[in-house]
Amino acid sequence: MQLTTLQYRIKDENTAKHLNKMAGAVNFVWNYCNEVNYDRWRKFRKTYTAFDLNKKTAGCAKELGLHSQTVQAIAEEYAKCTKQFSKAKLSWRSKNRSLGWIPFKASGVKVQGDTVKYQGKTFRFWLSRPIEGIVRFGSFAQNSKGNWYVNLVIEDADRGRLKTCRKVGIDLGLKTIASLSDGTELSRENLTKKYEHKLAVAQRAGKKKQVKTIHAKIKNKRKDWNHKKTTELVRDYDYIAVGNVSSSKLKKTRMAKSVSDAGWSSFKSMLAYKAVKLGVEVKEVNESFSTVTCSTCGERTGPKGLSNLRIREWICLSCNTSHHRDVNAATNILLSAQGIVRRRESLPL
Ligand SMILES: [Zn+2]
Structure with a gap:
């Protein structure tokens, strides 16, 4: 209880x-x-x-x-x-x-x-x-x-969740989009961007109360979205793997604003506590190389470096599979959480 x-x-x-x-x-x-x-x-x-x-x-x-x-x-x-x-x-x-x-x-x-x-x-x-x-x-x-x-x-009424036998990996993006390994995209409006202008105007005019109201609004909207999506995830999947987005590292780059806007840490903690309640397994894994590794053959043939973040679709030079960057990353996160290693030689010829 x-x-x-x-x-x-x-x-x-x-x-x-x-x-x-x-x-x-x-x-x-x-x-x-x-x-x-x-x-x-x-x-x-x-x-x-x-x-x-x-x-x-x-x-x-x-x-x-x-x-x-x-x-x-x-x-x-x-x-x-x-x-x-x-x-x-x-x-x-x-x-x-x-x-x-x-x-x-x-x-x-x-x-x-x-x-x-x-x-x-x-x-x-x-x-x-x-x-x-x-x-x-x-x-x-x-x-x-x-x-x-x-x-x-x-x-909480103990309603006994039905098993779905579905597993999923989630790639938490730098901005406001999370991609699931099954191709689903969770996207939220960019709240920082949306309120940027209003906030700047209020700040310049010294309207403290208004600034406070806007900040509260952004916070609430983000929280509501996090609640809604995490509830859906623990309802739909028995096993959820997420990457350990290292936001501290990314905050030093020019992506900083997007990273803090994404607010994935509260998303992850909500996911974790809801999962525990329903007996869903959530695993956090090291997501290094998840973007550059081909989830089909395991070769690191994907676009490298932050400057290549624009590239969303790519084809593996090694096995010719075409990938959506984030879905591929999410798939790698799921594989890695389960300890599955892809090797070229293990593929059928
Ligand atoms: Zn490949």
Whole structure:
């Protein structure tokens, strides 16, 4: 059993006022816990447990417009923090110094499609990826720009993935394209390029908030794409081999911008954790020579050097096979992961 947190942006143009109001009530409960706890500490050098605080705050939920389990969750979080930081008094929460936060437990909310219902109010969110599993608990939370999100902590339903018996090698490109050994191409729009102009304009004008928004947008788009593609890969293949793209080396070249835009490291870590969950095998291999080696005969007859990156199609001088550069590289990565070595002499004449 595994818990995963999914985060969705709430369409808060009209609903933020409700969330803001409830966040104020949450702060009230938190500060109350802080007050009574510190009072007890001053008098008796003892602090309250979550259980004590639950008793002290019982019955206030309705009046504050919160679910009773939200009040419990606040008390529990408060007690946890005092223990964790060994403090009898924590920071006060206020509208100005704390980001909005409204915790809840599963029975306090109803999640349906792209909506979450809490305390009789319906909050719509952008369903950026499907919710697969059972909601255990979660929270509404605000980011530094004041936007509201809903965090859902999900217990993965063990759905038993069906074996596909398919293996694949992936060549992670320098730009925004990854090629699979079966010829499929995963391509994403070049976000750095797309927002380059907008970003430059905002930076020149000194619009800090706008710059921040654009950066956040790029980050989110990249993350969503990574999620979507890695989910597809672990669904479709039982065995996945990827190259160890050495981005540090490439960052020194003039490809630097493309390499950091590609962001393959987060792609790879997502792939790895999703694979573990589903029992899919992911292997990372040294990808040196994967581009120049012919995947049919094993001779290094391909185009060499960074300057030859333009060449996408080539024919092996040794065995006459015509190759797509990246598909050939992906095939080599798959072969190498499985320890298969191609030798000219082993080919049938
Ligand atoms: Zn060849």
